[in-house]
Amino acid sequence: xxxxxxxxxxxxxxxxxxxxxxxxxxxxxxxxxxxxxxxxxxxxxxxxxxxxxxxxxxxxxxxxxxxxxxxxxxxxxxxxxxxxxxxxxxxxxxxxxxxxxxxxxxxxxxxxxxxxxxxxxxxxxxxxxxxxxxxxxxxxxxxxxxxxxxxxxxxxxxxxxxxxxxxxxxxxxxxxxxxxxxxxxxxxxxxxxxxxxxxxxxxxxxxxxxxxxxxxxxxxxxxxxxxxxxxxxxxxxxxxxxxxxxxxxxxxx
Numbered sequence: 001x002x003x004x005x006x007x008x009x010x011x012x013x014x015x016x017x018x019x020x021x022x023x024x025x026x027x028x029x030x031x032x033x034x035x036x037x038x039x040x041x042x043x044x045x046x047x048x049x050x051x052x053x054x055x056x057x058x059x060x061x062x063x064x065x066x067x068x069x070x071x072x073x074x075x076x077x078x079x080x081x082x083x084x085x086x087x088x089x090x091x092x093x094x095x096x097x098x099x100x101x102x103x104x105x106x107x108x109x110x111x112x113x114x115x116x117x118x119x120x121x122x123x124x125x126x127x128x129x130x131x132x133x134x135x136x137x138x139x140x141x142x143x144x145x146x147x148x149x150x151x152x153x154x155x156x157x158x159x160x161x162x163x164x165x166x167x168x169x170x171x172x173x174x175x176x177x178x179x180x181x182x183x184x185x186x187x188x189x190x191x192x193x194x195x196x197x198x199x200x201x202x203x204x205x206x207x208x209x210x211x212x213x214x215x216x217x218x219x220x221x222x223x224x225x226x227x228x229x230x231x232x233x234x235x236x237x238x239x240x241x242x243x244x245x246x247x248x249x250x251x252x253x
Contacts, residue, residue: 002074004028004065006055006112007081009036012131012179015197016078019205021046028068030055030081055081055108065115076208077116078129079109086249087145097249098145105149106156113160120169127170129208130157134177134216137225141240150175154214161213170211174204177221193220 003020007013009031017027021044029037034052041048049071051064068074082105087094113128120126135143136150154173161171178194195218207215216222228236 001025001076002028002068002072003076003078004030004068004074004112004116005078005080006030006061006108007079007131008040009033011080012176012197012200013078013080014040015201016080016204018044019198019201021048023205026072028064028074030061030064055112056103058108058111061108061111062115065112069115069119073123074116074119074126076127076129077113078131078208079112080129080131081108081112082131082133082149084143084146086142088142089144094145094249098148101145102149102152105146106152109153110156117164117169121164121167124168127172127208127211128160129172129174132157132173132175134175134221134225136175138228138231138236138240158214172208172212173214174207175214175216175222175225176200177216177218177224193218193224 001020001024003025005013005017005027008017008027008029010033013031017029017040021027024046026046027041027044027048028051029041029048030051030053031037032052032054034050037050037052041050049068051067053060053064055061083101085097085101087097087101109130116126116128120128130153132153133146133150135147136152136154139147154175157171157173164171179200180194180196200217203217207217216225
């Protein structure tokens with residue numbers, strides 16, 4: 001099995017890479033931190049390719065994808081790279097942060113999948129996995145850019161799944177709740193059902209293998225997400241406002 005993973009240098013991407021390598025997969029590891037990627041590849045069983053790049057560089061991302069494709073069939077592509085930055089619309093300078101979050105979390109996911117779809121359609125087999133978030137279910141205070149990007153990601157993945165309905169390709173959306181990674185460790189509020197990345201990866205792989213179209217991990221947050229959809233806006237606004245706000249202009253991780 002050959003798998004291409006973005007955001008592999010830390011967090012969820014690293015956890016997924018580790019879990020898949022332990023199953024014997026050959027990986028294409030994509031991330032910004034070359035040293036971290038090399039150390040990860042060296043620590044894993046098997047042979048793996050390292051691609052140190054900024055996923056906002058679409059051309060570089062496509063070159064890495066084509067290089068990995070040239071070495072053999074790619075079974076799974078996991079678009080895991082993402083950032084979260086606290087933003088407030090009233091500050092005009094935050095527009096740059098909005099752009100960065102949307103470009104990274106949504107458009108880079110599109111760019112990740114682009115080079116693989118034709119090859120997968122040609123053999124009528126393959127799985128595209130997008131990492132979204134429960135933050136896309138309802139808008140979170142201080143996280144307007146992140147929540148918007150993840151809501152868009154979920155909808156994009158759904159549209160992609162429909163577009164590929166007449167093929168045997170699978171499109172899998174994984175929406176993590178709170179996972180103990182560098183992205184969440186600076187959150188100044190309580191994080192219910194906080195999960196370790198290794199446990200997340202184990203659960204995610206099961207759902208990816210089953211081809212589940214949409215899954216929230218951990219399952220408890222899935223229940224919460226379903227309930228949140230039905231909470232009346234005035235009630236949601238009241239409690240969300242008091243739940244704690246993501247600090248503005250937090251450094252992306």
